[in-house]
Amino acid sequence: MEIITDISQPLALPRPVVTIGTFDGVHRGHQAILHKMKEIAAGCNGSPVVVTFHPHPRLVLGQHVYLLSTREEKRVAFAESGVAHLIEIPFTREFAKLSAEEFIQLIAQKIRPEVLVIGYDHGFGRDRSGSIEHLFHFGNTLGFKVVQVEELIVDRHHVSSSVIRWLLQEGDAGEAARLLGREYSISGQVIRGNQIGKLIGYPTANLYVDDPDKLIPSMGVYASRVICRGKLYNGMTNIGMRPTINAHKLTIETNIFGFDDDIYYETITVKLVKRIRNEKKFGNLDILKNQLRNDQQTALEILGGSV
Template sequence: MKIIQSSKSETLQNSAVTIGTFDGVHIGHQKIIKRLIDTAKKEGLESVVLTFFPHPRMVLQNDADIKLINTIKERQDILDELGLDCLFLKQFTKDFSRWSAEDFVQKLLVNQLNAKKVIIGYDHHFGRNRSANIDDLKAFGEQYNFEVEEISAQDVNDVSVSSTKIRKALLEGDIANANSYLGYNFMLNGIVVKGKGLGKNIGYPTANLYIEEAYKLIPKQGVYIVQSTISNKRVYGMMNIGQNPTVNNSQSQNIEIHFFDFNRSIYNLELKIELLVRIRDEKKFDSIETLSQQLEQDKITSLAYIKNLDGK
């Protein structure tokens, strides 16, 4: 899959385009993107997702609190796996937000993407103050020689409902439901950094995950069963999101993974951690001994779950 930054002058040959944030690239999004890819193949066009980054709210409302299901890199990887030809990343700026609807169509869809087909939701709005709608886009299509294919109200509703449900499920720690809406395991990508070694001291060494992107949604604090791939080998573990109240009581949130049957240094390694299920809340224990007993029970619970998973 090609990734084109809008700041580059690169243009495409005849393309089929859909437009949106596609945060999560969940099963509703996948339905639209597969339709785009199939249409592009049938009509000899290049399949293109036009998306915007940073999120418009980050720019227009200076909303640092907005949390997204995917980082932009995660979104790229998922779209690539779906078989998309090209991801076109338009940098969202205040200047761009002031473009007229015709500027948007002419500069982006026509001049840079060479759009011959645009697959878009019935309720899509674009241009300055989002003043233009799908009827305006169809009129521009007649003027600039591209066809507009409308996504139905039902499909658009499925997409918006799914995104809301996924965020809600993640914030409640309901990973099973979130994963069912996503169509894949929710993931956290980050770099393994040195911690305080507290886990190692009680027999449960952990990899401390640092996530650079502050806008990445982090699920509810607690203990999760997870999997990752390290050196082309799948490894399982249990992960804690929280403040380590028994041994550390940090004011900042930490993400720590204890991998089972794994004993090697992975500092500075970039890991993708896939969350499978949440098994309990984080809590403060009366003693290190009580914490160790709970961790042993967490491990038993995790290994039983993993055994059942591998046995399917």
Template structure:
């Protein structure tokens, strides 16, 4: 897959088969749309193009809303789309100037002149242009003028996409990993660099890798203990992850840590991916470190049992 970080980097194609969207999570609903996009390209000898935007439009149009959390970072989204076999991904920087284009200019300058769109798969409720005034009808009216075809995504499919995105976020915030993963079609994951902690886990006999998630907009699941697998380069390990404020030691910051089983290496400053497979328990405050240590021993037993067949 070729990735373009600005529309100006893209050279128009002879036969571009296009869809547009945020594709946060690249979940089961999105995968249906992408499968249709690829099949249409196969039938017509075209190349698949996904046009997405970053930052997320809400971050620019409503900067006062700090509650927007996304299932995937833009880098993670690109990786997932590449795995699905998309030919071209255009990540267009979203700005107020970009949002102020008229619908006509958007169609003419972006879809036609910049991309070379011959077929576009789009939802009935997709909006674009200044004040979101452009929509499906504008595309359908422009299609014969510019020589492209509009394929509408059925309303029920769009509703499925919207519902599952919302449910994934809600599920993760409730630590319902099973539900989130069912909608995603793969395990939810966090990607980050390993940083130094205060070695409490090591003192308890459960040394942890502390994960730094640099993207403030990345959604972090609810606090608790999770059964995970950890990808470090081409290697995969089992482990138990912890998310929380470490109430037993009156911690002030929210930590993301993972105890990697049968592992004893210095991996500071390396990047790892943590795949969430099962929720084990909520975070609780213990009266002593000894009590916490005893619970961690039971947690490990529970996690190993959950990961037996992974």
């Protein structure tokens, strides 16, 4: 996948079939759009092109939001979905001032789309004032076809980035995964903790998350899967303050099943499968250790397999 971050000059992409959006999470609704785009591109010997923005427009416009995907995660999701060219427009306050018409003219001049595939609620240009009706109109005058993709509903939820954010902030990792089309994942470097994990027989890899805007789901204990050194393991993850050891900082820590090695400063990815319970304050480390044994059992029932 080619990544383009400069559209000051016209691009010469072969028969571009284009979609435009912020695509936070690259969830099942987004995937339906990407699928349609690829299908159309395959039918006309065209190339699937995604136009997105970085940083996320809401962050630039001062409406803070915790995001489902980092820039890198979004890139990986697009590449895996078969996108040929990814155009990441640097989003600035200046850029946000473009009217709907100016924005679409810019896209038409620099990218020359043959087809524009768009979601059901797409708003573009200043204050998202451009609607799908505008697009059909501009398509006619600027010479591209517009295809709209229907809204996707999964388990009675409208699939949208904000619904998935809400589910994760409620701790419902299972339902979030259904809407995302994959488990919600967090990647980071393994850092040192208080060395209590090994002492009680459950070493935990503590994650340092580099991106301050990455959404951290609600505190609690989760059944998880872990990518470590290129392999997938079962595990259990605690997101919390660890009241039992009187710690005061939010940590994300994972006991990886069937694994025993030093992975300090290595990067791992934790995929949250399902929430097991709330974090609690236990009277002593022995009681916590018993609880961890039960958690491991519960996690294995959810994940299937053995330690």
